[in-house]
Amino acid sequence: MTTKTSLLKVILLGDGGVGKSSIMNRYVTNKFDAHLFHTIGVEFLNKDLEVDGHQVTLQIWDTAGQERFRSLRTPFYRGSDCCLLTFSVDDNQSFLNLGNWKKEFIYYADVKEPEKFPFIILGNKLDVTERQVSTEEAKQWCQENGDYPYYETSAKDATNVAVAFEEAVRRVLAMDERTDHLIPTDTVKLHRKPRSAATCCS
Amino acid sequence: MAAESVHKVLFEHEGVFIQPSSDEDAITQDLLVSGSLRIIDRDGEIIVEYRPLEDTVDPSNMLCAGKDSSSVVEWTQCPGDRSQQLLETQHSYETEWDMVNAVSFRKKPCTNGEGSMNHSHERSRWAFTFSVGDLRSITVREEGWTFLICKLKDSSSLPALHFHQGGSREFLDNLRRFALLTESLDDETCLLLSTPNKTLSQSFENLLDDNNFGIVHKFRKDPYVTTLGGFSKVTNYLFDALRGAEEQHQRPPEEVADLLGEVIPGLEINQQEEPGFEVITRIDLGTRPQVTRREPLSVEDWAKYQDPEGRMINISQLKQAIFKGGLYHAVRKEAWKFLLGYFPWDSTLEERKALQRTKTDEYFRMKLQWKSVSEEQERRNSRLRDYRSLIEKDVNRTDRTNRFYEGIDNPGLVLLHDILMTYCMFDFDLGYVQGMSDLLSPILYVMENEVDAFWCFVSFMDQMHQNFEEQMQGMKNQLIQLSLLLRLLDLVFWNYLESQDSGYLYFCFRWLLIRFKRELSFQDVLRLWEVMWTGLPCQNFHLLVCCAILDSEKQKIMEENFGFNEILKHINELSMKLDIEEILQKAEGICLQIKGCKDLPHSISGILGFDTNVCGSNAEDSGSPGPRPRQRQDACSNGHLRESSSHNSCSVAFIS
Numbered sequence: 052m053t054t055k056t057s058l059l060k061v062i063l064l065g066d067g068g069v070g071k072s073s074i075m076n077r078y079v080t081n082k083f084d085a086h087l088f089h090t091i092g093v094e095f096l097n098k099d100l101e102v103d104g105h106q107v108t109l110q111i112w113d114t115a116g117q118e119r120f121r122s123l124r125t126p127f128y129r130g131s132d133c134c135l136l137t138f139s140v141d142d143n144q145s146f147l148n149l150g151n152w153k154k155e156f157i158y159y160a161d162v163k164e165p166e167k168f169p170f171i172i173l174g175n176k177l178d179v180t181e182r183q184v185s186t187e188e189a190k191q192w193c194q195e196n197g198d199y200p201y202y203e204t205s206a207k208d209a210t211n212v213a214v215a216f217e218e219a220v221r222r223v224l225a226m227d228e229r230t231d232h233l234i235p236t237d238t239v240k241l242h243r244k245p246r247s248a249a250t251c252c253s
Numbered sequence: 254m255a256a257e258s259v260h261k262v263l264f265e266h267e268g269v270f271i272q273p274s275s276d277e278d279a280i281t282q283d284l285l286v287s288g289s290l291r292i293i294d295r296d297g298e299i300i301v302e303y304r305p306l307e308d309t310v311d312p313s314n315m316l317c318a319g320k321d322s323s324s325v326v327e328w329t330q331c332p333g334d335r336s337q338q339l340l341e342t343q344h345s346y347e348t349e350w351d352m353v354n355a356v357s358f359r360k361k362p363c364t365n366g367e368g369s370m371n372h373s374h375e376r377s378r379w380a381f382t383f384s385v386g387d388l389r390s391i392t393v394r395e396e397g398w399t400f401l402i403c404k405l406k407d408s409s410s411l412p413a414l415h416f417h418q419g420g421s422r423e424f425l426d427n428l429r430r431f432a433l434l435t436e437s438l439d440d441e442t443c444l445l446l447s448t449p450n451k452t453l454s455q456s457f458e459n460l461l462d463d464n465n466f467g468i469v470h471k472f473r474k475d476p477y478v479t480t481l482g483g484f485s486k487v488t489n490y491l492f493d494a495l496r497g498a499e500e501q502h503q504r505p506p507e508e509v510a511d512l513l514g515e516v517i518p519g520l521e522i523n524q525q526e527e528p529g530f531e532v533i534t535r536i537d538l539g540t541r542p543q544v545t546r547r548e549p550l551s552v553e554d555w556a557k558y559q560d561p562e563g564r565m566i567n568i569s570q571l572k573q574a575i576f577k578g579g580l581y582h583a584v585r586k587e588a589w590k591f592l593l594g595y596f597p598w599d600s601t602l603e604e605r606k607a608l609q610r611t612k613t614d615e616y617f618r619m620k621l622q623w624k625s626v627s628e629e630q631e632r633r634n635s636r637l638r639d640y641r642s643l644i645e646k647d648v649n650r651t652d653r654t655n656r657f658y659e660g661i662d663n664p665g666l667v668l669l670h671d672i673l674m675t676y677c678m679f680d681f682d683l684g685y686v687q688g689m690s691d692l693l694s695p696i697l698y699v700m701e702n703e704v705d706a707f708w709c710f711v712s713f714m715d716q717m718h719q720n721f722e723e724q725m726q727g728m729k730n731q732l733i734q735l736s737l738l739l740r741l742l743d744l745v746f747w748n749y750l751e752s753q754d755s756g757y758l759y760f761c762f763r764w765l766l767i768r769f770k771r772e773l774s775f776q777d778v779l780r781l782w783e784v785m786w787t788g789l790p791c792q793n794f795h796l797l798v799c800c801a802i803l804d805s806e807k808q809k810i811m812e813e814n815f816g817f818n819e820i821l822k823h824i825n826e827l828s829m830k831l832d833i834e835e836i837l838q839k840a841e842g843i844c845l846q847i848k849g850c851k852d853l854p855h856s857i858s859g860i861l862g863f864d865t866n867v868c869g870s871n872a873e874d875s876g877s878p879g880p881r882p883r884q885r886q887d888a889c890s891n892g893h894l895r896e897s898s899s900h901n902s903c904s905v906a907f908i909s
Contacts, residue, residue, distance in 0.1 A: 067643055067646060067647075067687065068642075068646035068647070068650075088650055088651070089646070089647050089650045089651075091687065091688055091691075091762070091766055091767060091771060092759075092763045092766070092825075093821070094825055095818070095821070095822065110818070117686065117687045119686050119687070119721065119723065119725070120687070120725075122724075122725060123513075123725065123728070123759070123762065125512070126509045126510075126512030126513045126515075127509055129508045129509050129512060130506070130508060144642070159512075
């Protein structure tokens with residue numbers, strides 16, 4: 052196994068106000084500010100970490116969620132290694148919009164094989180008491196849309212935030228492993244079972 | 254002789270400099286020779302040729318070059334076309350391009366056109382040629398601009414080629430059609446040449462051989478670090494070759510930039526297909542005048558500008574005073590209503606009271622409209638529901654550390670919410686767009702009154718409306734205008750940004766969308782805005798504010814060789830670290846500096862509103878250029894301003 056440091060680009064997408072910036076800030080600076088400004092334009096933060104012996108620099112991109120900013124947001128999708136689709140468990144609409152976000156990402160990131168791209172789903176604001184989206188509903192969506200990993204997070208009390216980013220890294224590395232071993236021909240199609248990605252890294 | 258043989262010019266770029274009398278590494282401000290660089294196919298042999306354009310020049314001549322107006326390309330528009338009107342009547346992307354089509358340009362004859370190959374007369378002693386096959390290596394250096402040091406196989410060295418007007422990448426790109434360029438193992442800025450008799454694609458197969466994989470691997474490992482400085486396209490090129498071989502890798506930011514270029518048409522600065530087609534003008538900006546700021550205007554000062562009935566008098570002097578010093582806070586509540594246009598300057602106190610009564614009724618009528626929508630109704634009105642939902646979220650995330658909005662259930666928050674909701678009823682098509690709460694918050698803070706704040710906000714939104722519209726045309730226009738200004742003011746820096754795929758100035762997005770609201774402390778935002786609302790000292794002063802900030806940051810950005818991502822990050826992180834008085838001082842200085850320039854291109858004077866006579870005598874030249882007008886470059890060897898390339902011409906035309 053190599054010891055190179057890889058730069059991985061992950062991008063947080065989801066409706067306005069679901070907590071994308073808060074998740075990023077919790078993970079990178081371990082701080083939470085309930086009254087953080089909403090994001091204008093795009094921002095990113097870097098974080099170094101080690102996952103399963105790999106040195107990785109995560110470059111986490113955060114965008115403005117409103118529809119209006121789409122044309123100036125989507126160019127930044129290019130080159131993403133992983134996409135964290137985020138909704139808020141107390142906002143059903145943000146959950147219903149996951150599919151649109153996924154579609155927008157695949158289209159603008161120009162993903163070659165969308166069915167293989169590592170998406171991770173985050174249901175944020177686990178700390179709030181009044182949920183509108185149940186865990187079962189969310190899991191079912193993930194199951195039906197590509198067997199994506201699902202994490203219920205709270206940027207406020209730090210629940211599952213680091214775990215989710217680490218999983219993102221694993222997924223990307225697993226993709227890397229697979230393509231490193233398989234010289235790209237059509238044979239990769241034989242290995243499209245999504246689950247295989249999770250195990251080949253251990 | 255070249256004139257007799259069969260040759261084809263494959264590449265041509267002007268504005269390449271050599272310094273014959275100095276050594277390559279020390280950039281002494283000695284003699285500068287400017288000329289053009291060509292790649293020529295001469296009977297099948299690929300030749301690189303450098304020939305000086307005209308007289309040798311020294312740097313002092315370069316700085317006062319504006320007197321040679323023959324090299325200035327004048328942009329003209331069809332008669333009757335007023336740029337303002339055009340901007341306002343624009344509804345779609347298509348109309349924008351229609352308009353571009355209607356714009357033409359006039360150019361002066363160039364002294365170095367295609368026929369120059371046959372001109373053997375003025376061949377000065379600085380000309381040189383060599384065969385690509387004799388070339389051993391090219392070293393790429395950055396000094397705010399790119400320069401290339403070519404070494405031949407017989408170990409002789411040629412004068413370094415300084416690309417003061419860009420074009421080094423295009424040169425190398427073209428060279429790569431005939432030779433394989435690989436990074437030297439012990440010096441990453443040094444490119445070794447080999448000229449296999451194979452096609453380019455075969456060359457890349459060589460690259461992927463085991464022997465060469467180290468190089469490739471190095472690129473792959475950290476493509477985001479632009480080790481080659483402005484030379485990133487070469488790495489990207491290699492990268493593209495690898496793409497087929499390995500699916501998972503980082504794509505260069507260049508791709509992002511290319512996409513941004515599609516979003517902001519008219520700024521396709523990196524897409525020069527024909528590098529020869531460049532127009533170069535030289536502008537002498539002169540020195541930047543030093544200006545001083547003054548004390549803010551006090552309540553007593555303000556009262557002096559009022560007649561007994563309450564009309565404001567000496568308005569231009571008053572505006573000048575506000576521009577130079579801003580307002581003490583106690584004056585703001587009244588003065589802002591005038592500055593924003595809610596109160597007419599010549600209204601009496603009585604008239605204003607009557608106006609406020611009317612406006613109060615009107616406000617509450619609209620407020621009642623959304624207030625009286627039942628839950629049932631809202632369920633069937635997705636747009637209202639979406640507006641409300643986002644307003645609720647954003648109000649909770651706007652200036653919450655400000656006393657006026659801090660804590661839970663602060664009345665300030667309710668007012669912010671209600672005014673934004675009422676604005677949705679005032680302009681339902683626009684509704685609520687993120688960023689609007691940032692624009693309202695300082696106004697409400699100053700007004701401390703729901704109705705006054707609403708109408709002042711409406712006035713401010715009149716100015717900012719285009720920023721928030723569906724196509725974000727206001728943002729796109731401003732980015733293009735800013736790019737033009739920056740290019741005039743600082744070609745070296747502009748070229749640097751371009752070399753880092755940042756010529757679109759995307760990193761200024763937040764500055765422009767909400768007029769520096771997030772960049773400055775709350776009190777400084779109040780100061781900047783009141784200064785801007787005077788409309789002084791020129792139109793679009795906020796773009797000069799951008800230039801002033803960038804002027805302070807350019808050294809760091811270039812010295813540390815920031816790439817696309819680092820520039821974005823650096824600019825984002827300037828937030829709350831800026832000094833407003835310093836910025837205003839510099840921005841005003843820049844304005845005076847540009848104003849004092851005689852040979853200002855129309856594009857620039859149009860942006861800043863210095864153009865009172867539009868069109869004038871050049872209007873008859875509004876021929877019929879195609880959708881992408883191309884033009885020969887003008888013969889100007891040492892220009893400070895690259896006015897436009899073939900694509901840029903669209904953007905220049907657009908605002909001229």
